[in-house]
Amino acid sequence: MPSAIGQTSSNDSLSLNGSWKFHTIYGQGSDYLRIDEQEGDIILDNSSEKVEVKGNWTVSSVGDRESGFYGKDYLKTYITSSDESQRVVFSPDLPQSGDYEVFVRFPFGIHLSAKVSLHHDGGIDDQYFSQRALCDEWLSMGIFQLSPEGVSLTVSADSPGQVTADAVMFRPVDSAKLQEAKKELQMAYSPSLDDQSWNDLKVPGHWGMLNEYSNYTGKGWYRKSFRLPSSWKSLKGHKALLKFEGVYHVAKVYLNGEYIGQHRGGFTPFEFEVSDELLAKGENLLAVEADNNPLVGATWNWGGIIREVYLVRSPEVRILRHQVQASPDLDQHTASIRWMVELENASSVPKDLKLVSSIWNEQSRVQGHAELTLAPSDSQQVFLELTLNADQLKLWHFDEPNLYTIESKLMAAGKEISTITERFGIRKISLTDSSLLLNGEPVRLAGLNRVSDHRYYGSSEPADFLREDLLKMKELGVNFTRIMHGTQNRKLLELCDELGIMVIEEVNVRDLENYEFTAPEYPLVRQWLKEMIQRDINHPSIVGWSVGNELADHYDYARDMMAYVKSSLDSSRLVSCVSNTGWREDATRETDPNTFVDIILHNHYPFQGELDGVLKRIRSVWPEKPVFISEFGLDRLATASRDEDIPELDAYIQQIRKQNTFVIGASQWTYNDYRSTYIGTDQEENRTWGAVNAWRQKRPLYQRIQRLNSPVNDIRIKGQPGEASPLKLEIPIKSPDDYPAYAMRNYSLELNYYGPSGNIIHQEIQELPDLHPGDADWQGSAEAVEGGQTPIRLVANLRSPMGIIRYQKILDYSAPSAPVISSIIPGNGQLRVLFEKQFGASQHYIHYKVNGKSMKSAPSYDTYIDLKDLENGQSYDLKLIAVNGQGESPASALMAASPDGKPLPPVLWKGMIADGKLIIGYSGEVNDESYTLRYGNSPDQLDQEITEITRGMMVVDLPNQRGLYYQLRRKVAGQESHWSALQQIDPRGEGK
Known part of the structure; x- marks a missing residue:
């Protein structure tokens, strides 16, 4: 089994990122978009006489959740146990023995692990499919050698849930092509293979960056040649470690033709020792087989080497890792710093060692040290402790995320042999039955979940992209989030440390019936938790751990796994399990693991009923525990349009404003649209929940969320900037029981006055006093605009100490100027009107006539408007009008256009x-x-x-x-x- 990654000195690290060779081999995967029925395919629909239905199955001709299906109908049932009597058996008439690719097809079903069993001469091959995703598509099970006698395919399940059965397909395979693929597979990791014809693919990255693999599921092969640095003259006294930050989802690793090992789990780091397999001189060949077959939840399986890879030359005697625990004394304004340094001696002789640890920030530097003898082939944990005084202490806070650096050096015979460096922060998280306290102050905090997803970068987002995302999230008021299901990118957590976002990090467990898991000990989950927590334990942004999301029948699992985290991995942080069951009538202290959590993490969606009633039900069972709404969503946005908004969000949030105050925060689903194969996903494969779309373009929902997630209710501005008297300013501050609510220190009010061309003609910045929830409204004034210039717009920004906009107020002082239509594209009963936004306009609409009747399009924040339900060949006169807070612009010049029956192009x-x-x-x-x-x-x-x-x-x-x-x-x-x-x-x- 691979070991988890520890920190190391960069001086002995060789990056293996960059361009790799990539290839797939016939029979190891498939792309459902490229599977079409063809002559020679043997297809059995559920209505075929070759299909045997056992148990109580219902024939349905209507797909649930508008799912399609094959033929005129399909079968569905609810399986209450693993009883084999509930199954559908497809028995094809194969024309002859040979190689066949086998496909299954399902409409939507509730079950996340429907079991498909292929019975053939070689035995039984069991595979598991989520029936909530890839509905009504041909899904490949692989290629098998089959004979006409005794072959059958069975659809059933090993656990309770609704299952559907619809159609199967057996496709004869060219045996010569398959034999060639087998030869190719044997050479895939061989140094002698000429891989110049393979694709070039970036690492970190995913194979969806290549068009032909955009929807590929299965195994993909990576290869990279490298030479050892000239400074690595010898590995004597060292060992070589091959480190992966993440390969999705299963990785098999080969070096110079030798199998090194395997790792299962796409989001956690792992490493292998490769000292014996490396070539000190000449080319080394690293090959990785990545497999993204396991489909979990509604997010996309971004297959490949999704995070960094590097080779490390490590001394045999080394520092493995740090674990820092900082405990501030808020009354004395001091902090006790206790840290563990884990050491390893992989040599054959004892070592006399000196350990020196330095801790510093911009203001101060302190040291701790220890001396010890470490036995051969042994490891040891060394504990050090010191106290920071009031002058040395800077607390970490989401508005002022002060960080410290800890560097530990290991010395032998006066020579430095191993060094690691990390950052940490000092903050205190505590709970009462109704509140969360950060550094002794009660806070109610807003958040947004963020799916690790971008349409090009996938889950391999680069650091600059992550920073842009997190800055937008901060602008949306995000201070606390259960960010998503799965161990996060290390770079993202480093940015959360820097930018001040509190995170509950979650292991990627979304279904306990996942065939990868083995009850009751769940060794794979324990491995993932260990890999995640040991890597991330020093991030001050991480305030808690979650052992799973929306699980069923999970009382024992959650209880035991939370106990494991506390007893073996981290006793200093909150531990919980995200739930959507605690509101149910059958949820009691004896049946629901909310009983064991430190803080209740509840996901709320409309099917549960009104939020207020759900919260009161949870509170009645667990009155001693505060609640964080780890996800909430009213519904997906209707389209991918950049015009989408959720006006109902105001009323929803009202249910935790000045009521249900035991709710210490809430995290909306989601910040961003994300790619998915889940039922109901739009045709460009994106789930449209986001304040920004998959390309990070803002919707009107963005401004709504920013307003609702602010610690103030408004920025009121009275007067006109052109008048001699100053503007009167007022900021009403939310009360302690409002949402969100927290103290504002070192905030400022920025006033930007804009001229007609969109340039700032005057700016004023006022430093604000400390503002606390419940304080009286802040009042002030603004000086007159100088130079006789007349602004057309005033933008007032409330900014945090980091410059983050916490509230924005826009006032227009004149209507927009006339807009210009740039072009019109005809369509089939449609016209697309394109234009460029001019400064000062908030929205635009089209005025036109149909049969003499004046019509207005819906207003748009975008740069195009589609007019629908028009008549092909008829001419329409169109005028574009811009709108802002002062009214409408003059109309644009009149333009005429006619729909012509051809489709509109994509947006x-x-x-x-x-x-x-x-x-x-x-x-x-x-x-x-x-x-x-x-x-x-x-x-x-x-x-x-x-x-x-x-x-x-x-x-x-x-x-x-x-x-x-x-x-x-x-x-x-x-x-x-x-x-x-x-x-x-x-x-x-x-x-x-």
């Missing part, structure tokens, strides 16, 4: 250049067959063209090219759409 969400690639994000609709991109270096020479079936995103290699122009169209039911409006990528790689 272009985003164009960018990254990693030497042109990346285009676009919309999708149900009947889309393909998408064609044309591009070039000038607007009148789009001489490159590519057609793909990939939904939502297309990627094109662009070596040494910048300043590109492009257009996109789609094919719908055999008909080509119009081209989109011409777009440009500027030299910095961003779309205009």
